[in-house]
Amino acid sequence: MQTAPKSDPKWLLWLDNLAIAAWGVLILKYWLNGKLRILIHPAYTWLCVAAAIGFLLVATWKSLQLWKRRRLPIVPQQHISLFPPGWSSALLLLAAFAGLVITPRPFTxxxxxxxxxxxxxxxxxxxxxxxxxxxxxxxxxxxxxxxxxxxxxxxxxxxxxxxxxxxxxxxxxxxxxxxxxxxxxxxxxxxxxxxxxxxxxxxxxxxxxxxxxxxxxxxxxxxxxxxxxxxxxxxxxxxxxxxxxxxxxxxx
Missing domain, CATH: 2.40.50.140 (Nucleic acid-binding proteins)
Structure with a gap:
């Protein structure tokens, strides 16, 4: 018997946006402080910066949508996930915060x-x-x-x-x-x-x-x-x- 799809709490959607924005900020930070060159070939710097800007634009756009619809019910969505709701975004967010705190170092x-x-x-x-x-x-x-x-x-x-x-x-x-x-x-x-x-x-x-x-x-x-x-x-x-x-x- 198929279970009816349940609507995700709004805070989970905000968590998704926060995780996307955090990764955009992290990549831009590494680019501005010169640490991105420790992680990737300079030929691909422009691609990383473009992706970071894209992350921030998507997070901003989705956040504006959520804010405008904050008093409306969320349309139920059904999807398959290996993790319980919110876990994937939480892990991505924790990884981004760790990157903001820890400075990458060259290999030893x-x-x-x-x-x-x-x-x-x-x-x-x-x-x-x-x-x-x-x-x-x-x-x-x-x-x-x-x-x-x-x-x-x-x-x-x-x-x-x-x-x-x-x-x-x-x-x-x-x-x-x-x-x-x-x-x-x-x-x-x-x-x-x-x-x-x-x-x-x-x-x-x-x-x-x-x-x-x-x-x-x-x-x-x-x-x-x-x-x-x-x-x-x-x-x-x-x-x-x-x-x-x-x-x-x-x-x-």
Missing amino acids: SQVALERGVTDALAITRVEPQSFRANLNPEDRSIIDWTRTLSVYPEPDAYAGDPVDVVGFVIHAPDLPENYFIVARFTITCCAADAYPVGLPVKLTDERQAYPPDTWVRVRGKILSAVLQDRRQVAILAEAIESVPEPENPYSY
Whole structure:
């Protein structure tokens, strides 16, 4: 026997509007304070901002409709939901409030170790239009080096080339104590697909002097090293200095 549809209390409809508006405010806040770039590729910023404005317009329009009809009975609606009435909107609202209170942070070295650090991009991630082979070696960023190594991975071809890169420190457990990895996360679409790329750095002392997640500028020369049972490119460090975390910590 089919149950007759029941009308939703008006406060549930207001809760729906509040949840939609809260997400619009959250996205705009991240855009204005520069934190949106931690969550999504800059190419999609305009889409997020347009969606946020759309959320606010829809919430405003629906709220005006509710206010005009506040003394009229609500037309019963029948729909299928996995949650009791109001739960979905309440969860969305709580998530938005949490986002307003908690400041998003870039991924850490622990996340990099969990996702696996590489010194070359997978073939599906190499962007020929972004590959600039004519760059001087000392002008290459970490992502430029990884693109270069993706095209031609022979370590001896780069031996002696000068290096000047900025990234965060990773203590890889399978590297000797006089090595750390200087790395950056790169984003294809959003933070969900962010993956770390980096280069091993050979030190004159032990890596404990450079704590994980510290941002550093590494200057030195390329050498061919045998690490993890394979020959690969590494940086022979000549100077390492701490630097502030960049305003935009990711590469694209």
